Structures are given as structure tokens and as C-alpha cells.
Amino acid sequence: MIERLAITAIILIGLGGLTLGWRWYKWRLTQAIKPIEPGHGVPTLLWFTADYCLPCKARQAPIIDHLAEKLGRAILVRRIDVSESPDLARHYKVMTLPTTVVLNKAGQVTHINYGLAGEAKLEGQLV
């Protein structure tokens, strides 16, 4: 039992390390991505989606719509279909759908969210 508890602890510590490593990797990504156009003077939310992505339409879309309505002109939201803009998706290191990328007022990437991003999380990153 003690041996198995130790194995469990080692695995959990290893997973914790992987989590931290992933966060560090994402941070490095945000630093490495160069802006491809000037900032718009307000934070921008790039929302990468596709017609075949059901979670994008069912779950992410209502969150983004609500956020856009709530924050109004304080943010700019751009919906990007990865099938139509594969180069843009590649530039912003999109690996899964949905992916949301937050740009600051100067157009610099500040956050990348792989998978579904909740409203509170996005609002915290934008405002």
C-alpha cells in the first residue's frame, strides 16, 4: 500500500510538473508570435473555429457572443475559420478547436487558450 501511495504521489508530482511545463510553453509561444498587423487600440479576441467544429458552435460561440455584448466597443472580436485562413491559424499556433487568442491594444499576443475558454477567463484576459 505504501509503495502504491508513493507511486501515486510520484505520478501526481510528475503531472504537476507537466502542467507547469505546459503553461511555460504557452507563455513562450505568446512571446514568440510576432504581430502581423498593428494593434487596434483595444484588446482583440481572435476566435479560431470551423464549420465542422460542433463544440465551437455549441459552447464557445454563445460565450463569445455574450462577452462581445457585455464589453461592447471595449474589445474587438474576430472570428477566423481555419479552413479559409490556414496560414493565419498556423501563424497563431492553433493546434485544436476552438482556440482563442487574446491580443493587447498594440496587437501583441498575451494569451492563447486551447479548447473551450469560459467567459470569466476570457474577460479576465481581455480587460
Next chain:
Amino acid sequence: MLKKVDTTALKFNQASIIVLTLLGFLLDQPLLVLFVGLALALGTIVPQAALFKQTYLKLLKPAGLLKPNVIDDDPAPHQFAQGVGALFLLASSAVLLVTGNMALGWTLAWIVIILAGVNLFFGFCAGCFVYLQLDKAGLMPHRR
């Protein structure tokens, strides 16, 4: 196809898988892993017979211990993920009970624990991701 999906039921399912499978590992009880695998397999084939979901619906939700969170979603990827989890756990228990290969058997069980944990705590469903890729490639059966 969008339907109403209770994400609390999904989370309770994931938590049950993690707790019971981990308990099976800590107590060296492959039969517990087999039990979880069979429960998941039955729940995949006959969704209404899903043990953990029924526990949530019949006990925890009416008792007010857990609150529903119903959203529009496609249940198919989650069913697929559950089925894959069932396969891994059944394989794990088969390896443990028949061959006695502890390393392989418990590794298979730990894969399920870890992926269920990633889903529960980080919201990323690996099985759903695989399903969506297969569906995109036209490899999943057409659903109405």
C-alpha cells in the same frame, strides 16, 4: 447533433472513474477495475443504464448535493470517450487477472485515471478530441 447534456453528470462520471480506479490500484484490486470497466461499457452501449449517471440522477441530484449544468452539446463524443475508457479498463483488468503483468495492467488503468483527471480538472476530453478528428476524416458512422 446538439442535445441537452448535463455537464455535472459528466463530471461526476469522471470523478467516479478516477476514485474507483485509483482505489483499485491502491488496494491492488483488479476486480474493482473490472467493475468500473463493465459499468462504463454498459453505460456506453445502453446510456440509460450508465451506473454513475444513474447514481447522480437518482441520488445526488434529488438530494441537492450536486446541481445540474445543462448545455447544448453533442453527447456522441462523450459516449465515445467513455467507450474508449471502458476498453482500456477492461484490457487492464484482463491483463491483471489473466496474465498477472502488473506493470502493463496498472499502466492501462493509470492512462484512464490521468485522462479522466485532465477532463475533470482542465476540461480537455482526449476521447472527444479523437472522436472529432475521426468524424472530420469521415470515419465515424453518419448520425441523424
